[in-house]
Amino acid sequence: MGLLIVGSVGLDTVETPFDKVENALGGSATYTSLAASYFTAPINFVGIVGEDFEQKHINILEEHDINLDGLEIVNGGKTFRWGGKYHYDLNVRDTLFTELNVFEHFDPKIPEKWTRNKFLLLGNIQPSLQMRVLKQMTNPEFIVCDTMNLWINTTRHELLDVLKNVNVLIINDSEARLLTKEPNLIKAARMIQELGPEYLIIKKGEHGAILFGDNMVFSAPAYPLENIYDPTGAGDAFAGGFTGYLHKSRDLSFENLKRAVIYGSTMASFCVEQFSTKGLEDLSRLKIHDRFLEFMELSRFDDDRN
C-alpha cells in the first residue's frame, strides 16, 4: 500500500550568497516526495498547481515514480510562488514575497483509492488543510506531521487539533520553544508529547536532530557540511527520508525510528548541497547508504571498560 504525501507545490525564487534561481521547483510535497522516493513506492502525491506548472517539473516527479493522480491542475490558475533570500549566515533568511495563487483555495481531495493508505505524511501546510486530509482517510495507522512557526503563531488552535491525531511531529527547535513557551528543549519536548504525538523530532539545523519517544531519547548528529548552497527544503527532505524509510521497513520500533532519523538527516544533507530540488534528483540507494554509514562513523564511540 502506498505512502500518501500531501503538501504544497510551488515555484521558488531563491537567492543565497552563492547564486540565485528563479521559479525553481519547490514546495513541501515536492521535497518530501522526492526524498521518500529513494526508499519506497508508490508515493501517492496530493497537491495543487496552476497552468504555469511546466512539464519539466512534472517529469522530475514522474521520473521518481511519484504517482501524480492526486495533483490538481487548475485551468487558468497560477502556481504558488515564494521568494526568499538567505544571508551570509545561512541560518537567517528573509521572505521576499509569497503569492498563494491557486494554493489560496486548495481543498485537498484524496483520490478514493488512496483513502485506505495506512502511512500518511502531512507536509507543511495550514493545519486546517491537514485536518481535512485526515478526515478523508479510512483508517490511517501512522501519521507524520510537519509544521512551521507561521501556523503556530496564526492557527494555534487548529494545529493543536491536528497534533491530537498524529503519531510523529517534526519541528525545529525555535518552533518547539514557540509552541510551548519553554526555553528548555527537553521540557518543551515532553510538553509537546502531551499534546498528542507519540514521537517528536526536533530538528536543530547545523546541530542535528533529537528524537523523543516514550521515555527514550535519541540524539542524531548533523552532517559536517562545509558548503551549504541552499537550505530551502531541508526540513521537507528530512521528513520525506524519515517517512519513506519507515514506510518501506514497516518496523515502528524505537530502534528503527532512530535509523529513520538518520536517513532523514542524510536526505537533508544532500538537499542543501545544491540549489532547489537538484540535490534530491540524482541520488542512488548506494550513495544514500554510504552517507548513512558516515553518520554512523561521525557519532560512534566505545567504552574502554568493556
Added chain:
Amino acid sequence: MGLLIVGSVGLDTVETPFDKVENALGGSATYTSLAASYFTAPINFVGIVGEDFEQKHINILEEHDINLDGLEIVNGGKTFRWGGKYHYDLNVRDTLFTELNVFEHFDPKIPEKWTRNKFLLLGNIQPSLQMRVLKQMTNPEFIVCDTMNLWINTTRHELLDVLKNVNVLIINDSEARLLTKEPNLIKAARMIQELGPEYLIIKKGEHGAILFGDNMVFSAPAYPLENIYDPTGAGDAFAGGFTGYLHKSRDLSFENLKRAVIYGSTMASFCVEQFSTKGLEDLSRLKIHDRFLEFMELSRFDDDRN
C-alpha cells in the same frame, strides 16, 4: 607524573531563575581540577587567592587529592570575585561585576618539581599568562588550552601565539565564529586548526560538542537535562574531565579522544545540575561511568543492512 592545571580561582556570586549563591567557590582552575580529580592523580594546581579564601574551600580541593603546592595565597589580598545573573533562558547571562583583586597581578609560578610535567591544562585565563606558564615548562608533551570571547576580542595577538603551541583548543561555537569571522562551523574549525592546534573541540552547550582531528570529526551529543540549575563552570568541567581522562589513560588516539570528549560532556552535565562546584563534589567513578553509558545509549544506532 602529575597533570598540571593553571587557571583562575574565584569567589562567585551567581543568580539564576532558581536560586542565588554568594561567594561560592569558582574559577577555571577550581572547576577543571575538581572534574579531573575523578580520573587521575596527582592534580598539580597553580592559582592565586587572597587572605579571604576560606579554609572550607581549601578543604574541598584537598579532599579531592588536589595538590595545592602551587596555590599562592597573598597576605592582605582579596580573592578574585565575579558576579553574574542568568536569564530564564539559561543561554543568556549578564556579568554583574568583576573584581580582579589579587588576580590582577597574577604571575603564575610553576613549582620547580612540576616544570617537567608532560600533561598541561591551561584553564581560561589571559593568553599572556598561559604563555608565561608554557615558558616555564621543560618539555610538555600534551597541552590542552581553554579560552573565551574576552581574550579573542581584547588580546587576539597573544592568543594566536598561545595557539601555535597547544595540542588541543577548547572553545564554544560563538567563540569559534568570533575567532575566524566564518559562520560555517566546519570551515571555522579547519581555519583554527591551521593556527596551531592539532585537535579542536567546539562546545555547543545544549547541542553537544564536536571534536576535529586530522580529517576526522566526532559529534558528541548533549545530555538531555530538563533542569539546569547553574551553567557556571560547565566549560571548565568539560576541559577537566576531558584532560583528566586522557592523562590517566595515556592514549592519544582519536578513538580515545572521542571517549575523553564524552567524559568531558559527562562532567559538564553533572556540573550544571547543582549550584557552583556542588555538582562536582560528591561523584564517584561508577556514577560517572553510568552517565558515560547513557551518552552511548543516547547516540547509538545501527545499520539494518548488516
